[in-house]
Amino acid sequence: MNTKVWLVDNTDNLSTSFTHITEAAHFLQHNEVVAFPTETVYGLGGNATSTDAVDKIFNAKGRPGDNPLIVHISNVSQLNALVTDVPSVAEKLMDAFWPGPLTIIFQAKDGAVSDRVTAGLSTVAIRMPDHPVALALIEESGLPLAAPSANLSGKPSPTTAQHVFEDLNGRIAGIVDGGPTGVGLESTVVDCTEVIPTILRPGGVTKVQIEEVVGRVGIDPAIKSAHEAPKSPGMKYTHYAPKAPLFIVEGTTDFLQMLVDQEKAEGKKVGVLATTETVPRYKADVVLSCGSREDLSSIAQNLYDSLRRFDHENIDIILSETFPATGVGEAIMNRLEKAAGFQKISEK
Numbered sequence: 001m002n003t004k005v006w007l008v009d010n011t012d013n014l015s016t017s018f019t020h021i022t023e024a025a026h027f028l029q030h031n032e033v034v035a036f037p038t039e040t041v042y043g044l045g046g047n048a049t050s051t052d053a054v055d056k057i058f059n060a061k062g063r064p065g066d067n068p069l070i071v072h073i074s075n076v077s078q079l080n081a082l083v084t085d086v087p088s089v090a091e092k093l094m095d096a097f098w099p100g101p102l103t104i105i106f107q108a109k110d111g112a113v114s115d116r117v118t119a120g121l122s123t124v125a126i127r128m129p130d131h132p133v134a135l136a137l138i139e140e141s142g143l144p145l146a147a148p149s150a151n152l153s154g155k156p157s158p159t160t161a162q163h164v165f166e167d168l169n170g171r172i173a174g175i176v177d178g179g180p181t182g183v184g185l186e187s188t189v190v191d192c193t194e195v196i197p198t199i200l201r202p203g204g205v206t207k208v209q210i211e212e213v214v215g216r217v218g219i220d221p222a223i224k225s226a227h228e229a230p231k232s233p234g235m236k237y238t239h240y241a242p243k244a245p246l247f248i249v250e251g252t253t254d255f256l257q258m259l260v261d262q263e264k265a266e267g268k269k270v271g272v273l274a275t276t277e278t279v280p281r282y283k284a285d286v287v288l289s290c291g292s293r294e295d296l297s298s299i300a301q302n303l304y305d306s307l308r309r310f311d312h313e314n315i316d317i318i319l320s321e322t323f324p325a326t327g328v329g330e331a332i333m334n335r336l337e338k339a340a341g342f343q344k345i346s347e348k
């Protein structure tokens with residue numbers, strides 16, 4: 001399959017690029033799948049009401065069929081057709097965070113989307129992305145779009161069109177290139193089908209921000225542990241993983257350098273994932289900064305790109321610093337732990 005690339009300029013209200021959006025929307029209406037930028041990561045969109053389109057998403061990604069997809073909408077008026085009920089907590093969260101990086105789980109209306117979208121669950125995950133290209137594409141297509149991240153299953157999510165191209169060229173109908181994404185990590189997933197809302201996946205909206213709007217929120221214990229069964233089916237899979245084994249190192253930069261030296265003595269090519277503040281302290285084959293400790297959002301933005309860069313350098317082992325698990329740091333550490341398969345080396 002020939003994968004088309006549409007370069008769009010989103011600095012001018014899309015006025016010069018609208019024909020590209022229209023063409024991409026046309027593909028979606030014909031049940032082809034198209035990658036597009038959102039404020040979190042690039043998504044791989046398809047008509048959520050068509051099993052044919054949704055099958056194409058799962059096949060292109062090699063995604064396990066029991067991992068349900070998030071449905072993307074551009075207007076709250078689309079919600080009625082998709083869900084049986086909008087609880088008041090969900091309404092508050094929508095008012096506060098939509099459009100934005102928050103996915104809400106609702107009770108699904110029977111038959112509203114393909115069963116493959118919900119993986120047969122009675123609930124459906126919905127979000128409204130905060131990106132002009134994503135919103136225009138959904139609007140133009142007139143469809144709810146099922147859209148997981150536009151990467152091969154298991155790999156780090158794409159934060160540029162180039163990342164999507166590396167993984168999915170020849171496997172999908174097209175890629176709308178709207179430049180690098182903003183947040184850099186996926187949306188927060190909140191289950192609003194219970195009395196107390198529960199965070200199933202940390203992401204672009206933090207727990208504290210959610211609590212400010214709805215009071216008490218729960219957290220699925222599986223987020224913190226490799227041993228609990230998660231409520232969000234996709235959380236059980238290895239995710240975001242670079243090719244080389246990744247270890248999270250808890251300790252000083254001297255300790256991390258000592259580990260580098262040990263691996264090098266065994267003839268390994270070693271990569272270090274550090275920050276602008278700490279890069280000068282390491283000597284290894286490849287030392288990458290994923291951002292500044294003073295600004296965790298910069299680390300969120302660059303994390304996946306850094307993990308993909310190690311793949312290009314044919315590194316044998318990656319040693320990563322840890323980051324403060326506060327604010328968006330919760331999501332950063334969650335993705336890093338999953339990328340590392342929860343492997344850690346502690347100084348003490």
Ligand code: AMP
Pocket residue numbers: 067068069070105118121123124125147148149186189200201231232233234235
């Ligand atoms: P991705 O599309 O790769 O960002 O992953 C979507 C995430 O949302 C996965 O972790 C899914 O398991 C989760 N998800 C989607 N639909 C549901 C649902 N109905 N209930 C619980 N989790 C869901």
Ligand code: MG
Pocket residue numbers: 148149157
């Ligand atoms: Mg994904």
